[in-house]
Amino acid sequence: xxxxxxxxxxxxxxxxxxxxxxxxxxxxxxxxxxxxxxxxxxxxxxxxxxxxxxxxxxxxxxxxxxxxxxxxxxxxxxxxxxxxxxxxxxxxxxxxxxxxxxxxxxxxxxxxxxxxxxxxxxxxxxxxxxxxxxxxxxxxxxxxxxxxxxxxxxxxxxxxxxxxxxxxxxxxxxxxxxxxxxxxxxxxxxxxxxxxxxxxxxxxxxxxxxxxxxxxxxxxxxxxxxxxxxxxxxxxxxxxxxxxxxxxxxxxxxxxxxxxxxxxxxxxxxxxxxxxxxxxxxxxxxxxxxxxxxxxxxxxxxxxxxxxxxx
Amino acid sequence: xxxxxxxxxxxxxxxxxxxxxxxxxxxxxxxxxxxxxxxxxxxxxxxxxxxxxxxxxxxxxxxxxxxxxxxxxxxxxxxxxxxxxxxxxxxxxxxxxxxxxxxxxxxxxxxxxxxxxxxxxxxxxxxxxxxxxxxxxxxxxxxxxxxxxxxxxxxxxxxxxxxxxxxxxxxxxxxxxxxxxxxxxxxxxxxxxxxxxxxxxxxxxxxxxxxxxxxxxxxxxxxxxxxxxxxxxxxxxxxxxxxxxxxxxxxxxxxxxxxxxxxxxxxxxxxxxxxxxxxxxxxxx
Numbered sequence: 001x002x003x004x005x006x007x008x009x010x011x012x013x014x015x016x017x018x019x020x021x022x023x024x025x026x027x028x029x030x031x032x033x034x035x036x037x038x039x040x041x042x043x044x045x046x047x048x049x050x051x052x053x054x055x056x057x058x059x060x061x062x063x064x065x066x067x068x069x070x071x072x073x074x075x076x077x078x079x080x081x082x083x084x085x086x087x088x089x090x091x092x093x094x095x096x097x098x099x100x101x102x103x104x105x106x107x108x109x110x111x112x113x114x115x116x117x118x119x120x121x122x123x124x125x126x127x128x129x130x131x132x133x134x135x136x137x138x139x140x141x142x143x144x145x146x147x148x149x150x151x152x153x154x155x156x157x158x159x160x161x162x163x164x165x166x167x168x169x170x171x172x173x174x175x176x177x178x179x180x181x182x183x184x185x186x187x188x189x190x191x192x193x194x195x196x197x198x199x200x201x202x203x204x205x206x207x208x209x210x211x212x213x214x215x216x217x218x219x220x221x222x223x224x225x226x227x228x229x230x231x232x233x234x235x236x237x238x239x240x241x242x243x244x245x246x247x248x249x250x251x252x253x254x255x256x257x258x259x260x261x262x263x264x265x266x267x268x269x270x271x272x273x274x275x276x277x278x279x280x281x282x283x284x285x286x287x288x289x290x291x292x293x294x295x296x297x298x299x300x301x302x303x304x305x306x307x308x309x310x311x
Numbered sequence: 312x313x314x315x316x317x318x319x320x321x322x323x324x325x326x327x328x329x330x331x332x333x334x335x336x337x338x339x340x341x342x343x344x345x346x347x348x349x350x351x352x353x354x355x356x357x358x359x360x361x362x363x364x365x366x367x368x369x370x371x372x373x374x375x376x377x378x379x380x381x382x383x384x385x386x387x388x389x390x391x392x393x394x395x396x397x398x399x400x401x402x403x404x405x406x407x408x409x410x411x412x413x414x415x416x417x418x419x420x421x422x423x424x425x426x427x428x429x430x431x432x433x434x435x436x437x438x439x440x441x442x443x444x445x446x447x448x449x450x451x452x453x454x455x456x457x458x459x460x461x462x463x464x465x466x467x468x469x470x471x472x473x474x475x476x477x478x479x480x481x482x483x484x485x486x487x488x489x490x491x492x493x494x495x496x497x498x499x500x501x502x503x504x505x506x507x508x509x510x511x512x513x514x515x516x517x518x519x520x521x522x523x524x525x526x527x528x529x530x531x532x533x534x535x536x537x538x539x540x541x542x543x544x545x546x547x548x549x550x551x552x553x554x555x556x557x558x559x560x561x562x563x564x565x566x567x568x569x570x571x572x573x574x575x576x577x578x579x580x581x582x583x584x585x586x587x588x589x590x591x592x593x594x595x596x
Contacts, residue, residue, distance in 0.1 A: 301538035302365055304565065305372070 002239065003204060007161030010201070014160060017200060020192040020228055029223035032267055033260045042259070046294050047085055048274065049258040050077060053290075054115055054247065054282045056091040057311075058122075058215060064099045067092055070284075070311060071100055075109035078291050078308065081298075087287070088276040089145055091115040094138035101142035115145035115181070119170060122185075122214035124149040128166065135173050146174050147181045147211060150198065152188045160201055167205035181209035181247055181280075186225045187217035195225055199232035209245035215282065220250025226261060230268035243272065249282025255293040258286055284311065326356035326502065328363060328526065329509035331370030332519025338362050343527065345502065348413025356502045359527035361535040364494065367523035368541050371465045371492040374520030379462045379490035381518075387437030390488055392515040394430035397423070397480075400511055404476060407503045412473055426480040429576055433484035440489055440581055448589070455592040460585035462490035463568065464543035467536045469529050471548040475501035477575050479508060482546055483522055485580025494523045494542070498549050502526035530554060537561035537569075544568040544584050 003009040037045055055074045057066060067090075074087045086109065090100050094116040101114050116138035120126035126134075135146055148170050154162040167182055174180045182202035186195050202210050210229055213220035226248045233244045246269070248261055258281060265273045273279050288308045295303035327334040341358035357363075378386070397404070401423045408419035445459040466486045471478040475498050486493045497505035509524045525532065533550060536542060537558035545562065547555050548571050555571065562569050570583045 301561075301564075302368070302535065302540060304539075304541035307540065 007164075010160050010164055010204070013204075014197045014200060017193075017196055020196055022192055022224075025192060025224045025227050029227040029264065032227075032263050033223055035263050037259050037263070043294075043297055045259045045262050046255060046290050046297070048262065049255070049281060050287065050290050051085040051088055052276045052279055052281050053087040053287060054089045054091040054249070054280045055087045055287060056215070056249070056282050056284050057096075058091070058093060058117060062093065062096055064096070066311070067096045067099045068103045069309070071103040071109060072107060073287065073309060073311065074112055075104065075107055077287060078294075081294075084291070084294065086112055088280050089113045089115045091117065091145075091147065091282060093121070094118055094134060094141065094143070097138050097141035097143045113144035113179075114142060115147055116141075116143035117147045117149075117183075117214070119148040119166075121147070121149050121183075122216040124151050125153070128169070131166070132169070132173060135170055139174065139178050143178055145179045145181060146170065147183055149183045149185060149214060150202065152185055155189070155194070155198060155201075160197075163198075164201055164205045167202060167207065171206035179208040180206065181211045181245075182207040183211045183214055183249075184229075185214055185217055186212050186222075186229075187219050187250075192224060192228050195228045196232055199229050200236070203232070203236050203244050207244060209247050209280065211247040211249055211282065213248075213250040213282075215250035218251070221248030221252055221261075221282075223260065223264065226264055227268055230264060230273070233273070234269045243278055245278040245280065246273070247280040247282055252281055252283045253285045254289050255286075258283075258290065324354070326354055326506045326526065328357050328359055328367075329506065329513065329522075329524040330363065330367045330520075331373075331523065332513060334509070334513070335363075337527070338366070345411070345500070347410040353410055354503060356506065356526040359496075359525035359532065361532065363525055363527075364532055364535055364539070367494040367525060368465060368467075368539060370520035370523055371494050372541055374518055375462075375464060375490075375492045377518055378487075378492055378521045381490070383438035383441075386488055386490065387434045389516050390430055390434035390437065390484055393511055393517065394427050394434065396511045396515050397427050397430060397508070400507065401427075404504055404507055407507060408474075408476060411501050411503055412475065422474045422477055426476050429477065429481055430484050432576060433481075433488045433581070436578065436581055437488050440578070440585070443578070444582055444585070444587075450591075453594045455594060456589065457592075458587050458589040460489070460582065461588050463584050463586050464491065465541060466491045466493050466544045466546060466584050467539075467542045468493055468495040468546040469533065469536075469549035470495055470498050470505065471572075472498040472501060476504040476508065478548070479505050481575030481580060482548065482572070485577075486546060486584050487522060489581050489585050491544075491584050492521045492523075494525065494536075496529055496532055496536070496549070497524060497526045499527070499529055533558055534561060537567070538564065540565045542567065544570070546570055546572065546580075546584070548572045 097116045118135040119131035184198040292303040337357040339360040342355040343358045347353045405419045448456040450456040468482045538561040
């Protein structure tokens with residue numbers, strides 16, 4: 001056990017974390033982003049990225065129809081090509097979990113988990129009772145993954161214990177019914193040092209995954225942020241022999257973006273993380289671009305967005 | 312007193328591509344040598360690759376929704392603005408045309424003037440084309456039935472050679488006045504006026520991505536253009552008969568409309584890149 005239950009021990013542990021070399025991280029993340037991935041490696045990376053996707057719709061305008069449509073796409077991303085893998089999960093607001101679960105079960109997607117955003121997503125500004133109810137609603141409706149947001153207000157004011165305790169309680173609610181992904185909302189954490197601290201805090205509190213962003217705040221899954229989080233899970237593994245997953249979300253729209261993420265995973269955390277079990281990409285528009293790139297590689301000529309679904 | 316030293320170093324122009332409103336070099340880093348009419352080296356424009364073409368098509372597709380939804384009046388004004396700026400840049404274009412095409416000053420000046428007038432002529436068509444080419448149709452039923460021409464989408468243009476500026480301007484104006492967006496591959500031996508004209512487009516309120524200009528080898532780019540599923544039509548005026556044939560075969564996959572023009576000034580250059588949409592509207596409901 002790295003820390004005991006007291007806020008003091010948590011604070012003193014977080015203090016021992018080394019400072020992030022911001023300039024170095026930016027430079028190395030940018031350098032890794034220039035790596036060229038071609039032909040068979042690219043084809044492999046595209047299919048891996050598809051199988052790692054949390055296909056997401058988190059709009060106020062979401063309807064059951066739209067959720068059913070993305071479920072269909074999650075199971076079979078392109079109906080004309082059966083060699084394309086299914087995505088990693090479908091991610092929706094908690095009132096849509098039931099629709100998503102039932103649809104997936106009906107169309108042969110029972111192995112695809114439904115992820116629900118919870119704890120007053122995206123701001124996290126609500127009482128604990130509300131957050132707990134939010135989480136329970138999602139689990140009861142069939143969510144197998146809970147994407148909770150941390151209380152950034154408490155974190156930024158230094159009330160780490162509060163943030164920690166909340167994650168612990170939500171984790172208890174999840175029990176063995178649901179995986180817990182903890183959203184740090186790095187766009188609001190200001191510094192990479194805070195990203196490192198929040199990553200450790202979430203892992204110590206029992207997160208199965210740490211996730212960059214809600215997708216509602218810019219900047220979201222920038223390369224330096226993902227780099228720092230991947231370092232955190234790597235170092236946490238060497239301390240505890242437990243592998244925690246990472247999920248970048250927000251702003252990953254093109255195949256190039258996705259492949260850059262995979263390069264980071266391989267180079268920073270290691271090849272063990274190149275699996276949907278330990279790395280997910282939260283996105284919606286990305287899937288179409290991956291499909292277009294796949295078509296280009298298959299057909300030998302450039303594809304058109306007119307041949308993939310509008311969503 | 313301003314004194315210019317006798318040994319002043321020349322400041323030469325870098326001819327780059329025009330994609331999405333910016334002037335990048337080719338992603339491939341390649342250039343090719345352009346010679347003047349006497350065979351002396353003149354410039355090193357970019358030798359665009361298939362990936363530059365891909366980027367240009369993405370930019371053109373992205374600009375299509377906004378440009379085709381702009382009012383005809385607005386599109387006409389922007390074309391007219393391009394004519395104004397072309398007039399102001401005459402001297403530079405005259406010099407480039409004299410060097411490249413080997414024409415006399417008089418001929419080059421006339422070509423620029425004619426290009427300005429051609430732009431004004433196409434600008435005028437913007438709010439008239441649907442009136443001329445559209446119709447209300449008599450039908451035997453309780454419907455109003457009318458047909459109206461709409462822009463086809465993203466058009467690739469292989470600009471014809473001499474007179475290079477006039478051909479370039481005519482092709483671009485004809486395609487874009489109706490709301491299409493374009494990727495233009497300048498005539499291989501005459502890319503300089505095209506890039507100078509791109510600088511005019513970049514400063515004439517034309518939204519980024521509506522017109523994109525590539526310089527390079529048409530034999531390298533034609534097959535990728537013809538097979539590209541997100542290009543809706545090709546103005547193949549600058550292709551050889553063999554390239555045209557190959558483009559027609561490869562372009563069949565997405566029923567690309569492929570046309571060749573000999574005339575710079577004709578409404579055909581507009582109408583060939585429009586599709587007719589017919590609407591049936593019930594009467595009495």
